Amino acid sequence: MRFRQVHLDFHTSEAIEGIGSRFSKQQFQEMLQLGHVDSITVFAKCHHGWAYHPSTANEMHPHLSFDLLGAQIEAAHEIGVKTPVYLSAGLDEKLTRRHPEWLIRDPQxxxxxAPDFMTPGYHQFCMNTPYLDILANQVREVVSNYDVDGIFLDIVGVRECYCQSCVAEIRRRGEDSRDLDAMxxxxxxxxxxxAQTMDEAVHRIKPGLPVFHNSGHVKRGRRDLAKLNTHLELESLPTGGWGYDHFPLSARYAQSLGMEFLGMTGKFHTSWGEFGGYKHPNALKYETALSLANGARISIGDQLHPTGWMDPATYALIGEAYREVEAKEKWxxxxxxxxxxxxxxxEAAGEPGNTAQHADAGAVRILLEGHxxxxxxDTENDLSSYSVVILPDVITVDEALKTKLTTFIANGGxxxxxxxxxLAPDGSHFELDFGAKPLGDSAFKPSYxxxxxxxxxxxxxxxxxxxDGQDIELQPYGMKLGSRENSYFNRDLFTFCSHQHTPSNLQDAGPGMVEGPAGIYAAWNLFEDYALKGSLPVKEILHYALDRLLIRKTVNTNLPAQGVTTLQAQPSENRWVHHLLYASPVRRGLNIEVIEDLPVLSDIEATISVPAPVREVYLAPQGLKLPFRQENGRVHYTLPPWSCHQMVVLQF
Ligand SMILES: [Zn+2]
Structure with missing residues (x-):
């Protein structure tokens, strides 16, 4: 899988003429070279439903007069650039007005x-309709006629649908559309x-061709869905609604699945479809480096102008980031x-709702900021290589999880x-021994x-x-790490105090955090709290607990809180690659986080616990040897001044 990909959106209205009129093989190639691009996903079919090649399975865009797809593939292949091909699967707007009965419907x-046919926008198809066969023929045609390097199918996933095809099918089965489980x-x-139909459409013709079904998010815990793909593309445009927190969470899960994957960001200031929008090159440098640090390849989203002219400003911008990626790839x-x-x-443990999403997001922030x-x-991973397992906020323990965690604890975890x-799912007792007994949900919120x-x-x-908190009681052998204090009263009509919540009554109301043979338990949804409020005490309380449990932290560094560090082993080269990153997204505009400044960091030190003696430490990609000390299985070094991203190679 290539490192430096572009996803070249081309959703182009039939109301625009002159499609591809300025396409030039030479200009297309020049832009790919300017951008240091080694793979570009080009369009066979867009959300408007049009084909960009002569077609019998679909209809070519009414204002396209030549085989644009074929020309793009030829141009790219001539300079060694791969061309996976995109087909819009869930959206095909030209067909929606002809077959509105094939569209997804909710119970109302x-x-x-798009909410109706009076508002501009796309409408999504139900795959439990004759549309599925139409799409399969379109895929077969592209795979048969073109030298494609992969197939990318967009806007698909497990969808709730009450269209009449779905209702008829559930009734044929003798079931009822009001039965949610059956639906x-x-x-x-x-x-x-x-997915099986698409797989067959592709692999009957070209066995082994990469295929990806894009849902916009790879759901944690659904390995069965992940494995329907040959690789994963983690769509995560930090300024496009995903935020800078989504990618690390998604990537740390994807890498643990052992599948090849890429992080997909965009060149846009905001998100897809933003013609004339650009982010700062420093943002793209940071985002691409963050992918590398997480073991991922990269794809950058762009949208081609209807005339087929590649935008020089975009490819100069992409080139600034990809030139650096190119130099770093081999590590x-x-x-x-x-x-x-x-x-x-x-999310992987099957907890629905926002609390679970906040718990995951807050936990990732706590872990990133504590380095x-x-x-x-998910519950299927082998845990034996880890020292600590975090169960954030909402993970009650069933029999299967209890068995897994009990084994982990018995082995020193x-x-x-x-x-x-x-807690047990009914909340009556702890399934893991934290030296405490639960007394039920706390009546006070907030508390102290x-x-x-x-x-x-x-x-x-x-x-x-x-x-939300839990009241707990200490067992004789448990250790209290701090106390709960309640407020005088919850804020209510006749009992309120000051602008916000009521102060603590300063009485010890039992333990708030305890340690027992299984580890440490804290009696509030602290990770959700951190995701929503980001308060310093919550972070430092959790870092204290983690440091208490982690007897040997593999990396210690004085990187600032906003810095990110990862360690990637490269077994074939017998080396570890230590990644350090730093950028500070700031809010510009409403709800848009941008990265512009990449300050220089000095005197950043690291101590790495190593499993074997290290022969050499050097900076990559610069190749500069770095002085280091090695003692008691630990390697210490101080980095020379750097910004954005620095790799340090520990050669065994
Ligand atoms: Zn349906």
Whole structure:
């Protein structure tokens, strides 16, 4: 799989003339070279439904007069650039007005995407309709007629649908469309049948060709869905609604699946379809480096102008980032992450709803800002290589998980659990031994935590905990790490105090954080709290707990909180590659985070625990030898001043 890809969107209205009129093989090639691009995903079919090649299975765009797809493939291949081919699967707007009965409907008959046919926008098809065969023929035609390097099918996934095809099918089965469980099964089967149909359409003609079905998010815990793809493309445009937190969470999970994957960002200031929008080159440098640091290849989203003229400003921008990627690639191939901590994803554990999403996002922030080496895992991962497993906020423990975690603990592993995590599903007792007994949901919200330890940045106090809490009681052998304090009363009509919540009554109301044989338990949804409020005490409380449990932290560094560090092993080269990154997204405009400044960092030090003696330490890609000290299985070094991204290679 190539490192430096472009995803060249080309959703082009039939109301525009002169499609491809300025396409030039030479200009297309020049732009790919300017951008240091080695793979470009080009369009066979767009969301408007049009083909960009002569077609019997589809209709060519009415204002295209030549084989644009064929010309792009020829131009790219001539200079050694690969061409996976894109087909819009879920959206085909030209067909929606001809066959509105094939569109996804909700229980109130409402459409998906655009709300009606009076609003500009696309409408999504149900794959449990004759549309599936039409799409399969379009895919077959492209795979048969062109030298494609892969197939990318967009806007697909397990979809809720109450269209009349779905209702008729559920009734044929003797079931009822009001039975949600029966419908869920049907929706899963519809997606599986779609994926198998596409797989057959592609692989009967070209066995082994890469295929990816894009849902916009690879759902953690659904390995069955991930494995329908030959590789993963993690769509995650930081300024396009995903935010800068989504990619690390998604990537740390994808790498643990052992599939090849890429991180997909965009050149846009905001998101897809933003003609005339550009981010700062520094943002793209950081985003592409973040992919490399997480073991990923990269794809950058662009949209081609209807005339087929490639935008020089875009390819100069992409080139600034990809020139650096090109120099770094050889230290980033065939890597496995080295990690101390496994974050069991709340999404992967099947917890629905926002609390689970916040728990995962908050936990990733805590881990990134504390510079812990971590993977995001589901319940199927082997845990034996980790020292600590985090159960964030909402993960109650069933029999299967109990067996897995009990084995992990028996082998010396430790658990950090918060909120309802670690409890039996009915909340009656802890399934893991934290030296405490649960007494039920706390009546106070917010409440307070007074640690029995000092935080690293603040003197001790009663720190406000905003999220749901649990009342617990210490077992004789358990160790209390801090106390709960309740407020005088919850804020209510006749009992309120000051502008916000009521202060602590300063009475010890039992333990708030405990340690037992299984590890540490904190009695609030602290990860959700951090995702929503980002408060310093919550972070430092969790870092204290993690440091207590992690006897040997593989990487210690004085990188600032916003810095990111990962460690990737490259077994074929017998080396470890230590990645350090730094950029600070700031808010510009409403809800748009941008990266512009890449400050120089000085005197950044690292200490790495190594499994074998290190022969040499050097900076990559510069190749400069770095002085280092080695003692007691640890290697220490200080980096010369750097910005954005620096790799340090530990050669065994
Ligand atoms: Zn349907």
């Amino acid at each position: 008959e409402k459409l998906n995407w 869920k099964l049907l929706w899963e089967e519809t997606f599986l049948r779609y 980033c191939r065939d890597v496995n992450s080295v990690a101390d901590v496994a974050l069991l994803s709340a 812990y080496l971590f993977d995001v895992v 430790k658990i950090l659990a918060t909120g309802r995590s670690g 935590f007074r640690p029995d330890f000092e935080l690293s940045s603040l003197r001790n106090a009663s720190f406000v905990m905003y999220t």
